[in-house]
Every structure is written in structure tokens, then in C-alpha cells.
Amino acid sequence: MVPVLRMHEPLRQLQTWRAGFRWSRLSAAAQKEIAFWAVVSGAVFFLFHLHGNSQEIATARHSLFRWLGTRWTGDYAYGMFLPLASLLALWWRRREIAAATRRADWRGAPLVALALVLHWLGVLAQQPRISSAGLILLLWSLPFLLYGWDLARWLVFPAGYLFLAIPLNFIDSMTAPLRLFATAVSAGVLNGFGLEVYRVGAGLFSGAGNAFSFNVAPECSGLRSLLAMTALMGFYAWYSQKTLWKKWALFLCSVPVAIVANICRIILVVIAAAFFGQETAMGLWHDYSGYPIFLIGIALMLLIDRLLNLDYPSAWTTLKNRFLASASS
Known part of the structure; x- marks a missing residue:
């Protein structure tokens, strides 16, 4: 049976904690140590x-x-x-x-x-x-x-x-290469999906008339999501991973994860402009698309965490057994 924590329990625990740490109950050595650190x-x-x-x-x-x-x-x-x-x-x-x-x-x-x-x-x-x-x-x-x-x-x-x-000031200089890389990859993906676009610098333009034209501004370079994702994945890597190399591997993956998430945002904004018009895409969707994109970043973080901790020999054995069973049937 799962124990139920009643509403008065947190207050009782807090009172117990306060009672256990009264100054008068501390030893002289503990009082001196606390005073020293103060x-x-x-x-x-x-x-x-x-x-x-x-x-x-x-x-x-x-x-x-x-x-x-x-x-x-x-x-x-x-x-x-x-x-x-x-x-x-x-x-x-x-x-x-x-x-x-x-x-x-x-x-x-x-x-x-x-x-x-x-x-x-x-x-x-x-x-x-x-x-x-x-x-x-x-x-x-x-x-x-x-x-x-x-x-x-x-x-x-x-x-x-x-x-x-x-x-750090020097990080701001990363906005230009981040913009160029994000727009180049976005243009390639969009053309691969059949949505004709061409890129000029950090700008994306419709290949079918004047349907849309976007300039990826410095604020949309992905630097903010890169820094925030680095901080988030650094803490999560320390918390979730047991070995040092896995901690560093997950932490270093924050850079590609943030870049991929920002590219997804640019692609979705362009797709929204192609189907609903540039005004709609640059309005509510552009302003608030950062939140679902950040969720994509978190999903990628959890996926990498799962891949780092996957028991590959067992997974391979399971996959092989399933394949043999399906082949024999």
C-alpha cells in the first residue's frame, strides 16, 4: 500500500527540522564553525x-x-x-x-x-x-x-x-556563422521537401513568386537556445549519467541539439508562410514557436540520454531473435 502524505506532514517535518537545528542544541565546535563561515x-x-x-x-x-x-x-x-x-x-x-x-x-x-x-x-x-x-x-x-x-x-x-x-562577449560573434549555417541547412531541407526556396546570405526567399521572404535576424540565430540548452543539458548530464565520459558526451551534445532545434523552427516558420501567408507566420507563430521548439530540444536530450544508457548487446540479441522469429513464421 502506497503511503499517503497528509497536508500537515510537510509542516510537521519543517518543525522537526527547525527543532533539530536550534542554536542552543549545537555543540560549541559547531557554533564556532558556523560563526567562522558566517x-x-x-x-x-x-x-x-x-x-x-x-x-x-x-x-x-x-x-x-x-x-x-x-x-x-x-x-x-x-x-x-x-x-x-x-x-x-x-x-x-x-x-x-x-x-x-x-x-x-x-x-x-x-x-x-x-x-x-x-x-x-x-x-x-x-x-x-x-x-x-x-x-x-x-x-x-x-x-x-x-x-x-x-x-x-x-x-x-x-x-x-x-x-x-x-x-561572455566573444560568444556574440557566433551569431553570424550560426545564422548562415541554419539558413543553408533549412534551405536544403525545404527544397528536399519540394518547397522551392533559395538562399541569399541569411535570407530565405520563395522560388515561386513573392509568397514569402525571410531574413534570419541575429536574434533568430539560435544563440539564445544554444546557451540555454547548454546550461540545461549540463545539469541534466550531471544528474542522469553515472560515468564521466557519458556526462561529457551528453553535455557536448547540447550544441548540435540546439542547432537542430533552431533549424526546425526556421523550417516550420517558412512552411507556415507558404501555407498561411507571411503575415501569419511572422505573427503569433514566429513569436511563440520557440516554446514547442524548446520541447523538441528536450525530447532530443532525452533520446540521447536513452541511447547512452542502452544495453546494446541485449538490444541486439532481442532484435536478432525477433527477426529470426518473424523469418521462420
């Missing part, structure tokens, strides 16, 4: 909040966190969710972290120093992205220094995942 966290926060940014001071002042907030828009809007995802990853690994052997490891000291140097160089060079990398490295290297590798290894992904939240 001081360290406050120092790190004020360092990067008051002296973390020397660029665009008019909008972000001197805060690295304010600067990140101003950059997490447009193609990088997904960035604001990645710290929450890292916290979720920490929560899922809370038992392993709590059970880890804690012993100071001085190999973390050079990494702490490197993190502070990166921050200093970032402020000096007016490059908040370098300071952001220094902050992430500091968040990982401090526990490594104080508690050792046995604990720090569980923090590698939650900390490393935050690097995807750093907005």
Missing part, C-alpha cells in the same frame, strides 16, 4: 560587492553582483537561474558532503591565492568576467583548503556549473 561569507560578499566591479560603474556601481544582474538579460537571461541550480545540486549531495572526511589540505592554498589574484586582475583590467571566475574558484578552493579533497570533490560540479552563468 564571517568568511560576509567578507567574500563585501569584497565582491564593494570592490568587485570597475566597469559600467554608473549602472552597476562597484558591485560584481549588480553587474551580473545587468548582464543576465536577453540571450543570457538563463544565468539568473544557474546559482539556484547549483544550490539544488548541493542539496542533492548533502549526505555525501556531510559524510565526507574533513581534513585541511594545503593544496587548496595556491588556488585560494589564484582566485584572489584573478579578482584583482579583473578589477585592474576592468574585466568583471575575470573577477567572476575568481569568485567561483574562491567558492570552491576555500572548502578544499579547510576540509580537503574528500569534501571538495562533491563541490566540483556545483561550483563549476556557475561558469556557465558568466556572460
Whole structure:
């Protein structure tokens, strides 16, 4: 019989959790450790909040966190969710972290120093992205220094995942090649389906009169879906795969998955224009087609996940037996 969680159970569990973590019930060593980390966290926060940014001071002042907030828009809007995802990853690994052997490891000291140097160089060079990398490295290297590798290894992904939240300017230069590639493939697929189109640069034009003409703008290059899919598949790969090579394989597949999803979107917009007119295609369908296309990306992600975990010898044996059975009948 499946147990039923009554409505008052979550409240009771929360009260139990709060009662178990009352300050007065903690040991003196635990109180000192919490106080120490409160001081360290406050120092790190004020360092990067008051002296973390020397660029665009008019909008972000001197805060690295304010600067990140101003950059997490447009193609990088997904960035604001990645710290929450890292916290979720920490929560899922809370038992392993709590059970880890804690012993100071001085190999973390050079990494702490490197993190502070990166921050200093970032402020000096007016490059908040370098300071952001220094902050992430500091968040990982401090526990490594104080508690050792046995604990720090569980923090590698939650900390490393935050690097995807750093907005990088050079990625914007990818819009032009992405547009050209997407339009070239879309034109080939559409002509293969019998819908005559020709391509000029990043534009797609009807081969049968003036039925439609599209220019794939930089906003439609697929960069936004590429970045968002990279972040999503990175987290899913860490969560779903058990071996390191499968984690990396699924994560690296995020690039072709995002490109394929964007090509599907362009193809569907052109097909909608051919059947319902360009005005209809550029209206509601163009504005909201990103949502079903993102679902296509998720479906491809799940398919790749299934293929990575498929037992190929058993699948081949099953397929061979079915073929022999059908041939004999």
C-alpha cells in the first residue's frame, strides 16, 4: 500500500527540522564553525560587492553582483537561474558532503591565492568576467583548503556549473556563422521537401513568386537556445549519467541539439508562410514557436540520454531473435 502524505506532514517535518537545528542544541565546535563561515561569507560578499566591479560603474556601481544582474538579460537571461541550480545540486549531495572526511589540505592554498589574484586582475583590467571566475574558484578552493579533497570533490560540479552563468562577449560573434549555417541547412531541407526556396546570405526567399521572404535576424540565430540548452543539458548530464565520459558526451551534445532545434523552427516558420501567408507566420507563430521548439530540444536530450544508457548487446540479441522469429513464421 502506497503511503499517503497528509497536508500537515510537510509542516510537521519543517518543525522537526527547525527543532533539530536550534542554536542552543549545537555543540560549541559547531557554533564556532558556523560563526567562522558566517564571517568568511560576509567578507567574500563585501569584497565582491564593494570592490568587485570597475566597469559600467554608473549602472552597476562597484558591485560584481549588480553587474551580473545587468548582464543576465536577453540571450543570457538563463544565468539568473544557474546559482539556484547549483544550490539544488548541493542539496542533492548533502549526505555525501556531510559524510565526507574533513581534513585541511594545503593544496587548496595556491588556488585560494589564484582566485584572489584573478579578482584583482579583473578589477585592474576592468574585466568583471575575470573577477567572476575568481569568485567561483574562491567558492570552491576555500572548502578544499579547510576540509580537503574528500569534501571538495562533491563541490566540483556545483561550483563549476556557475561558469556557465558568466556572460561572455566573444560568444556574440557566433551569431553570424550560426545564422548562415541554419539558413543553408533549412534551405536544403525545404527544397528536399519540394518547397522551392533559395538562399541569399541569411535570407530565405520563395522560388515561386513573392509568397514569402525571410531574413534570419541575429536574434533568430539560435544563440539564445544554444546557451540555454547548454546550461540545461549540463545539469541534466550531471544528474542522469553515472560515468564521466557519458556526462561529457551528453553535455557536448547540447550544441548540435540546439542547432537542430533552431533549424526546425526556421523550417516550420517558412512552411507556415507558404501555407498561411507571411503575415501569419511572422505573427503569433514566429513569436511563440520557440516554446514547442524548446520541447523538441528536450525530447532530443532525452533520446540521447536513452541511447547512452542502452544495453546494446541485449538490444541486439532481442532484435536478432525477433527477426529470426518473424523469418521462420
